[in-house]
Amino acid sequence: MKVEIVTEKIELGFLLRLKGDVDMNTSSDVRNALAKVFKQESSGMKALLIDLSQVRYMDSSGIATLVEVMQNCVKKGARLRLFELSPPVRDVFELARLASVFEIYATFNDAVMGL
Amino acid sequence: MKVEIVTEKIELGFLLRLKGDVDMNTSSDVRNALAKVFKQESSGMKALLIDLSQVRYMDSSGIATLVEVMQNCVKKGARLRLFELSPPVRDVFELARLASVFEIYATFNDAVMGL
Amino acid sequence: MMEKMTLIVPSHPKYLYVIRSALYPVVIGSGFSKKEARKIVLAVDEACSNIIKYAYEGDYSGTIALKVFVDRTKLKLELMDSGKKPDVTKIAPRKLDDIRPGGLGTHFMAEVFDRVEYDTSGAAGTVLTLEKTHS
């Protein structure tokens, strides 16, 4: 019922792993964690990679958070790449017709390719 | 909400892996699967090993089923050994004060030792 | 139709998890696939979020009641609150190509369910009926 966010500094920028349920109750935790990341990246990051394999649930407030992140990345000139979407995340992306709006990859390796 | 039972014939007898929730709704499935095992063992089995690592929930009807199995094993001269009890299984064994009634092992390897 | 569940919880976002946890196995038990059940639960979660945000305007001391009915052909859900009644003509999803945070919940509800109906005729609050026929 909680969401866990693990942030890792990598050469290209940041790798985030989301775990748990992202809903109206927890999406603000995700938003705060991401705000910290954007504060930290002083030297300019190339990319933000988000691992969604451990997300058991995501609703429209989670989508809203990801859309905000995308807008922030565009502003900072960083690439946002999502990878390993769990079945419930795939459901909500499907319903929101967002598959073409985000850069989505099957694995971490696929996501870092060409960056 | 369902229980899955995987039965494997091994040299010593049978290895059973229980997976899911064992409650009033599903314990009869476990009982039936075990009845089949006892029918199959024509040549007399030495031991019945039960893997409880994937059991997400067990109530007193699950305990009742295991007590019956133990009684059947005694009749047939077979050893019953339980291994890798998941936390919810450990809870119910604790409450039922059954830890000393069953032969319980940490791992499969521990359970087959000395058989 | 047979009544399968009534669930009443406070209008606090932390109970969304409770609603999802209780609803999912009932939907599965009434014959929907896992994928369909996940989408149904998502759409109900969105409806509950909207009750918290708009009917109760963030006041957590209200209640949300969910009733689940099932028959051979369909699933019917009723969500009841005693908050502010919505102006039903103004409940509308955003255009999907207008990419911005928010405005998706009502779209999900319309996408997942065959019937979405707000009844504000009661003395207080709203009854939202959501129906889905087995495919």
Next chain:
Amino acid sequence: MMEKMTLIVPSHPKYLYVIRSALYPVVIGSGFSKKEARKIVLAVDEACSNIIKYAYEGDYSGTIALKVFVDRTKLKLELMDSGKKPDVTKIAPRKLDDIRPGGLGTHFMAEVFDRVEYDTSGAAGTVLTLEKTHS
């Protein structure tokens, strides 16, 4: 005490899973550890199994209602059925060293809860109150 949840389901064993799924996060949310919460859920599950077996005598068309109340010091649960009233003097666990199938449910309830009380004074059915103080 604050009412945190009301859940009403049919008296069918497949709803035990629904009851457990809804109750666990509410118990966790009221401040019990995971281990305590698992045991509380187990004891409630046993009480519900007994309602199905003894109050409804296997008739699945009845209902089980669970109410959850919380305050700073304790958790209170009420289980209501409209089945046969028990002879409260005869509800008793078996001796634990009498190893046989069955007879453990009431023992779990007594072990987990500080108060276990059957009220059969209503017009129909039983109200079972289960209370646990925070340790």
